[in-house]
Amino acid sequence: MNSVEGLLTQIRGLSSTASDVLSLQNVLKQADESLHAESTRLLPFLDQLDPSKHSLGYLYFLEACTAGPVTTESASSFVLIIARFISSCVAEQIRLAPDKFISVCKRFKDQVLLLEEPLRGVAPMLTAVRKLQSSTEHLTTLHPEFLLLCLLAKCYKTGLSILEEDIFEVDQPRDLYLYCYYGGMICIGQKCFRKALELLHNVVTAPMSTINAIAVEAYKKYILVSLIHHGQLSTSLPKYASGVAQRNLKSLCLSYMELANSYNNGKIADLETYVQANMEKFGSDNNLGLVKQVVSSIYKRNIQRLTQTYLTLSLQDIANTVQLNSPKEAEMHVLQMIQDGEIYATINQKDGMVRFVEDPELYKTCEMIEHIDLSIQRLMTLSNKLTVMDELISCDPLYLGKAGRERQRFDFDDFDSVPQRFNI
Known part of the structure; x- marks a missing residue:
């Protein structure tokens, strides 16, 4: 215990200036093994440190205290201690x-x-993310942990706040997979399907040397969200997706690919029959709620098809064509789609007729001009970022080494072999 007391004295004496803290860091690294050996007896010593002044020393003690198994009884007190530390520590x-x-x-x-x-x-983990980040463009290992807590607590809006930030720096590839996967699920919970597709697409097309479970689960949700949002699924992945993903994802998600094929036929009865036959499979994947939304969205898709063919149509005709039970049900679907901006139409309540119209947006309002301006600024920022990243990659020794090896495969400096190659 004398060594622990001495360490506490050093922590209190070396936490004032940046140079002192750097010296303390070396001391703590050397004492780390002995702290873990005394882990079961360190908890009382935390009261002798101020987490807002002695953050680094407090962190070493706290990490050692929590290294062992934690019971439900002790978890409650540790949660309070760690939450207080996260809130008051110096980044x-x-x-x-x-x-x-x-x-x-x-x-x-x-x-x-x-x-x-x-x-x-949720709140302490968000604070932890902010303190660990070097900038809002930095994706930390704690991002997925925070999003998971948001998912489990159903705090979707809190999770969305962090998903709006552009990410350019990633610590570990797995962090990006989980961040995009959990983020996609949060967006699904808020019915932000466009953003959900973007995040799930990032998982599916990210570089990978072997197929992983995160990508497979993301692709299942990607298929379902594509059907809900776009009313269709692209039959092939983009060219920039890894070869591993190109070869394996479809075969590992056959039930979902067959669901998409059934959806594309536009026959509601066939789709419902397929879903009923595979209810257990979708349920075990925790995707049954999304699948039900897919079934509901086919009505919207069929109504959207009508806008491409007709200028006016009665509610009764819409109900018959789309296989709805009544004109009233057709009216509710059309009204909801108008409200969501999915179609442009007017309903004549007197004669029960629906008139489909063109997009009324003239792109000259102050709000639209501001939106366009912000989009242009964001694209310019992204372009500058890509330029900087391209310059950094072009100077990276690993990249240059690999590029040099690839160039040698096509190097024709060996003149002795030229006649053979070109039959001269």
Whole structure:
């Protein structure tokens, strides 16, 4: 215990200036093994440190305290201690030991889940993400942990706040997979299907040397959301998707591909029959709710088809064509689609006729001009980012080494072989 007391004295004395904290970091690294050996007796010493002043030292003690198994009884107190630390710690200090901070935050997540109270972890984990980030463009290992808590607590709007930020820096590839997958699920929960498709698409087309479970589950949801949002599914992945994904994803998601084929036929009865026959499969994948939304969306898709053929149509004709039960049900579908901006139409209540019209947007309102201006600015920022990234890659030794090896395969400096190659 004397060594622990001495370490506490050093922590209190070396937490004032940046140079002192760097010296403290070396001391703590050397003491880390002994702290873990005393882990079961360290908890009382935390009261002798101020997390807002001695953040780095407090972090080392807290990480050692939480390294062992945690019971439900002790989890409740640890959750309070860690939440208080996350709230008051100094970002500049905890970034000197990011692995320690990430470990503590992940244990915090495990503990709130052990208590079955994910909501308690949402706000502290968001704070942890912000303190660990070097900028809003930086994707940390804690991003997926935060989004998972948002999902389990059904705090979708809180999760959306972080998904609106553009990401250009990633610590680990797995973080990107989970971030986009959980983010896609949060967007689905908020019915932000366009953003959900974008995130799921990133998972499916991300570089991968072997197929992984995250990509497979993401592709299943990608198929369903494509049908809901676009009313169709592209039969092939983009060329920039990895060869592994191109070869394997469809065969691993056959039930969903067959669902898409049934959907494309436009026959509601056939689609419902297929869903009923595969109810257990979709349920075991936790996708049954999405599948039901796919079935509901086929009515919208069939109504949208009518707008391409007719200028006016009665509600009764719409109900008959789309296979709805009554004109009233057809009216409710049309009204909802008008409200969502999916079709442009007017309904004459007197004679029950629907008149389909062109998009009324003239693109000259102040709101639309501001929207276009913001889009242009965002594209210019993205273009500048890509230019900088291209310059960095072109100077990267690993890239240059690989590019050089590839060039040698097509190098014809060996003049002795030229006559053979060109039959001279």
